[in-house]
Amino acid sequence: MNTSLVAKYNVAGPRYTSYPTVPYWDKNSFSLKAWKTSLKKSFDISNDTDGVSLYIHLPFCESMCTFCGCHKRITKNHSVEIPYIDALIQEFRLYKAFLGKRPNIKELHIGGGTPTFFKPENIKFLIDSINTVGNISKDCELSFEGHPNNTTETHLKTFSNLNFKRVSYGVQDYNLKVQKAIHRIQPFENVKRVTDASRANGFTSVGHDIIFGLPFQTVEDVINTINKTITLMS
Numbered sequence: 001m002n003t004s005l006v007a008k009y010n011v012a013g014p015r016y017t018s019y020p021t022v023p024y025w026d027k028n029s030f031s032l033k034a035w036k037t038s039l040k041k042s043f044d045i046s047n048d049t050d051g052v053s054l055y056i057h058l059p060f061c062e063s064m065c066t067f068c069g070c071h072k073r074i075t076k077n078h079s080v081e082i083p084y085i086d087a088l089i090q091e092f093r094l095y096k097a098f099l100g101k102r103p104n105i106k107e108l109h110i111g112g113g114t115p116t117f118f119k120p121e122n123i124k125f126l127i128d129s130i131n132t133v134g135n136i137s138k139d140c141e142l143s144f145e146g147h148p149n150n151t152t153e154t155h156l157k158t159f160s161n162l163n164f165k166r167v168s169y170g171v172q173d174y175n176l177k178v179q180k181a182i183h184r185i186q187p188f189e190n191v192k193r194v195t196d197a198s199r200a201n202g203f204t205s206v207g208h209d210i211i212f213g214l215p216f217q218t219v220e221d222v223i224n225t226i227n228k229t230i231t232l233m234s
């Protein structure tokens, strides 16, 4: 074990959702105009050669995990799905108008929030709509984040039919006391069910996100979670 690395990172750190992280943004030296220029320049360099990567954020979750730092809206009202997709496609059209060309999409990732909050048919509607504005290439790498408690067989079939090959599931920790503290109860059986079903539906990359540093979590809990995770890796 590299103890100096453990000592280096065993401290409170920033949550990396952007690089550099938000407290280090210099709003005075970077304007909207500069951002637009930079975006257009990057797009023009890569769109006709490597293509572009697209991240789509689906921000709804049915319940709140207390450790969460993501941008999300907690609701059980699923009538938000279609208006959100409509707004998202409208925004993508604005980008296309500004960029002056159909984006050639080589990588597409759907995160959240909880993408599997959305009904499978609405996920299909979203991807089909993206394809009317840009071109999702035949060899595009497509991935999504799934919740072990609400990812259904129909979700997996739908994503698989849309050519998604990568999925990651939020697992965090298997100790029930920890799960209660973070308000996210998801038994091992649920994770096993979606992991097995993902492979059966043609997903070649199935990832599990686990977290170190949760309330009540012990070193034994982390080891136990890692060992359980290993039993599901193939």
Ligand code: SF4
Pocket (backbone or CB within 6 Å): 060, 061, 063, 064, 065, 068, 069, 070, 072, 112, 113, 114, 147, 170
């Ligand atoms: S499901 Fe994910 S995005 Fe939603 S509250 Fe929990 S951790 Fe945050």
